[in-house]
Amino acid sequence: MADLSVDLAGLRLRNPFLLASGVWGESGESLAGAHRAGAGGVVTKSIGSVGRPGYPNPTIESYDGWGLLNAMGLPNPGIDEYPQEIAAARAAGATVIGSIFGADPGEFADLARKMAATGVAALELNLSCPHAEGYGTEVGGTPAEVGAIVREVVRAVRLPVIAKITPNTSDPAALAEAAERAGASAVSAINTVRALAIDVRLARPVLAHGLGGLSGRAIKPVGLACVYQIFSRISIPLVGVGGISTAEDALEYLMAGARAVEVGTAVAFEGIGVFGRLASGLSVLLDELGLGSAREAVGLAHRGAGRGAASPA
Amino acid sequence: MRAVVRVEERVAETPTTVTLRFRYEPDASPGQFVMVWLPDDDELPMSLSYTRGTLKGVTIKAMGETTRRSLGIAPGQRIGIRGPYGNCFDPTPRRILVVAGGSGSAVLAPAVEAARALGGEVTVALGATTAPELLFRERFEAMGARLVLATDDGSAGEKGFVTGPAERLLREGSFDAVWTCGPEVMMRKVVSAAGAVGLPVRCSVERHMKCALGMCDACALGPFHVCVDGPVFTDRQLASAEDFGRFHRDASGRRRPL
Numbered sequence: 001m002a003d004l005s006v007d008l009a010g011l012r013l014r015n016p017f018l019l020a021s022g023v024w025g026e027s028g029e030s031l032a033g034a035h036r037a038g039a040g041g042v043v044t045k046s047i048g049s050v051g052r053p054g055y056p057n058p059t060i061e062s063y064d065g066w067g068l069l070n071a072m073g074l075p076n077p078g079i080d081e082y083p084q085e086i087a088a089a090r091a092a093g094a095t096v097i098g099s100i101f102g103a104d105p106g107e108f109a110d111l112a113r114k115m116a117a118t119g120v121a122a123l124e125l126n127l128s129c130p131h132a133e134g135y136g137t138e139v140g141g142t143p144a145e146v147g148a149i150v151r152e153v154v155r156a157v158r159l160p161v162i163a164k165i166t167p168n169t170s171d172p173a174a175l176a177e178a179a180e181r182a183g184a185s186a187v188s189a190i191n192t193v194r195a196l197a198i199d200v201r202l203a204r205p206v207l208a209h210g211l212g213g214l215s216g217r218a219i220k221p222v223g224l225a226c227v228y229q230i231f232s233r234i235s236i237p238l239v240g241v242g243g244i245s246t247a248e249d250a251l252e253y254l255m256a257g258a259r260a261v262e263v264g265t266a267v268a269f270e271g272i273g274v275f276g277r278l279a280s281g282l283s284v285l286l287d288e289l290g291l292g293s294a295r296e297a298v299g300l301a302h303r304g305a306g307r308g309a310a311s312p313a
Numbered sequence: 314m315r316a317v318v319r320v321e322e323r324v325a326e327t328p329t330t331v332t333l334r335f336r337y338e339p340d341a342s343p344g345q346f347v348m349v350w351l352p353d354d355d356e357l358p359m360s361l362s363y364t365r366g367t368l369k370g371v372t373i374k375a376m377g378e379t380t381r382r383s384l385g386i387a388p389g390q391r392i393g394i395r396g397p398y399g400n401c402f403d404p405t406p407r408r409i410l411v412v413a414g415g416s417g418s419a420v421l422a423p424a425v426e427a428a429r430a431l432g433g434e435v436t437v438a439l440g441a442t443t444a445p446e447l448l449f450r451e452r453f454e455a456m457g458a459r460l461v462l463a464t465d466d467g468s469a470g471e472k473g474f475v476t477g478p479a480e481r482l483l484r485e486g487s488f489d490a491v492w493t494c495g496p497e498v499m500m501r502k503v504v505s506a507a508g509a510v511g512l513p514v515r516c517s518v519e520r521h522m523k524c525a526l527g528m529c530d531a532c533a534l535g536p537f538h539v540c541v542d543g544p545v546f547t548d549r550q551l552a553s554a555e556d557f558g559r560f561h562r563d564a565s566g567r568r569r570p571l
Contacts, residue, residue: 026530026566033536045530045566053564057348057356058393060524061315072529077567084568201317202352202391268528271541 002286003293004279006040008237008260009160009185011095011121013040015279016250016294020241020264021046021099021124021164022072024272028088034267035094038275042089043262044082046099046126047115048135049107051078056208061197067216067243068265069195071131071209074101079114086118097162101126101135105152116157123159125149127175128166128191130213136191137166143178150182160185162239167219167226168194176230176238188239188262189230190223216265217243224256231257231299245270247281254294255301314339315395320388326372327446330416331384332362334370337394341369343424344401344517344545348525350393351386355379358522360420360494360544361397362449369394372448374416398525399544402515404428406490410512411437411458412479412503414495418448420517420544421494429456436461438482440475440495444468476502483510490515497571501558504548514548518557521564533562 004015018041024030025045034042054075061069076082079100089096098120102108112123127140127149140146146163153161163179165172167190176187192213197206205211223242231238240258244250245266253261266274282294291297322334337347341364349371350356357379363370375381386392404427413421418439425435435458441447442465453460461478462470471478476499483491483506491507493500494517507514520532520539527541535554537543542550551557560568 023528024530024533026562027533029536030530030533030538051565051567054523056354057523058350059356060526060529062395062526068526068528070524070529072523075523075529075531075565077565081567199317199393202393204352208355265528268524268526271527 002283002291003295004283006260006294008239009122009162011041011160013095013260015040015282016254016260017275017278018043018097018239018260018262020262021126023264023267026076026085028085031085031089031094031096032092034272034275035089035092037272038279040260041095041097041121043097043124044086044099045076046074046101046129047076047079047082047111048074048101049079049111051081052076058207061206061212062268063216063218065217065269067214067218068268069197069207069212069214070192071207071212073209074129074132074135079111083118086120090119096120097122097124099124099126099164101129103134103139105149108149109152109156112153112157116159120159122162122185123153123157124162124164124188125153126164128164130166130168130192130194131209131211137168140175141166141169143174146175147178147182150179150184154183162186162188164188164191166191167222172226173230173233176234180234180236184236186237186239186259187230187234188241189226190219190242193219193222215242217245219243220249224252227253227258228256228301231302245274247278247285250278250282251285251297254297255299257299257302259298315393317391317393320386320390320392321368323386323388327448329375329446330372330448332370332372333386333392334363334368335392335394336367337369338367339397341397342401343404343427344420345397345399346544347371347394347396347398350395351379351383352391352393354382356393358525358540360517362419362422364423372416372419396525398540402427402492402545404431404433406433408434408488409436410479410482410486410488410491411435412475412491412493412495412499413437413448414440414475414499415446416448417494417517418453421492422449422452424492425453425458426456429458435459436482436486436488438463438475438479440464442466474499476506479503480506483507483512488512493517497558504551508548515545516548516551517544518546519544521562531562531564531566
């Protein structure tokens with residue numbers, strides 16, 4: 001039996017499968033449920049300084065099986081209401097990574113201190129929501145912005161800091177490099193891909209907010225390309241995100257260079273049981289391929305790259 | 314599946330409740346809900362009050378701003394529908410006590426129809442604030458259900474909450490199952506009264522809902538998500554959901570007392 005455990009920026013995870021931010025992360029009992037279903041760790045919904053209801057509905061459009069388009073609008077109860085949810089998740093034994101979003105480095109640092117006080121194991125910075133005015137990509141879309149926010153947060157807390165970056169830019173790896181230079185412990189890539197759906201009978205966007213972010217199987221090749229490119233340009237660990245619904249998808253991400261992966265949209269299409277299936281599936285797949293552990297697979301696809309196979313820069 | 318449909322028919326059921334009928338192909342069972350998109354406004358979960366054939370229906374009570382505006386929707390107007398989602402009532406018990414409060418009849422009416430079609434005996438304890446608000450009173454009568462009424466102001470049936478006659482019926486009557494939908498505090502009392510006489514209960518529960526796909530966590534209720542694990546829950550399931558009848562979550566996910 002292959003060893004699935006991985007180390008991520010000082011966290012020891014029983015397997016590489018993390019619950020992605022935004023999915024099942026509003027209530028502590030749901031986070032606990034993801035842990036019980038077999039997730040190696042859980043990332044909370046992105047939490048801000050004050051509560052936000054999010055955008056009006058429709059907030060989601062489903063492309064059955066292959067993708068979801070969403071613009072939830074960062075709904076969250078606010079950091080002061082959230083410690084009870086973290087406590088419930090931790091009481092169940094979950095390794096909790098707290099996701100936060102702010103408008104500037106100072107707000108991020110303030111949130112980071114408050115989130116750290118809840119007892120989370122690490123922080124993930126949402127620098128990449130593609131559809132929230134004044135947050136996400138709008139404040140983390142350039143290397144300078146990413147660097148400034150990460151630097152301020154790293155100064156504020158002792159916890160590992162994971163920078164979640166956007167694919168909606170010409171050079172995502174430059175964002176990852178900026179995060180590393182500023183002291184981030186890891187980078188997660190990617191967030192959703194900016195996207196749109198139109199209802200032709202009503203001649204208007206389906207989502208109330210108009211633009212949204214695409215997730216799910218449709219974006220797996222996009223996420224893989226980002227992780228593959230970033231791997232050769234930074235030395236801190238990577239968390240791969242985007243369209244993972246099978247063990248083989250996950251192994252592709254590991255081979256591209258990810259140390260761990262986040263799973264989100266697959267929960268909508270397959271239920272929370274997907275975590276158990278991914279873990280057992282990866283174990284079988286690693287055995288079949290003669291790999292003794294998930295760790296051994298990390299970055300394997302880069303062997304031999306170079307003979308005309310270099311990533312298109 | 315998602316479709317844009319025209320409203321075929323609008324029926325004012327009570328002073329604060331209207332039914333919208335529309336053609337929508339997918340099969341649905343009593344208990345299931347659809348997401349109803351009112352373009353330029355919002356999209357809300359609505360239990361189907363008519364599930365048979367293609368002429369489906371939802372029955373909307375004015376509660377918040379969007380539902381109040383939705384009462385003004387006229388035949389010919391276009392609305393979006395996706396679903397149906399969620400689970401359904403099992404119509405096979407022989408003797409069923411139905412406890413309906415306020416707009417709870419919207420989801421219970423098609424379920425009672427299904428039970429009656431299988432030859433079940435149904436008693437409906439129907440409650441509302443005042444007589445004109447007793448939703449689907451005639452529809453339940455036409456199905457051949459026995460009706461017991463309660464109104465807060467005493468204008469029809471017993472004066473007071475419907476839990477009064479419901480508790481009495483449970484003590485006196487012989488039933489195989491209890492179905493309920495209405496204010497959560499009412500349902501909690503029904504569950505407790507049915508438990509006292511050892512009867513299983515099915516509750517149709519409402520929570521703030523966004524994606525309806527079991528993903529966004531807005532409708533989290535204890536270890537469940539109302540959109541995919543419900544909306545119809547057993548008394549046993551609800552025993553493990555501490556918030557049932559006590560707390561709900563608003564659009565931001567903040568837990569608030571009911």
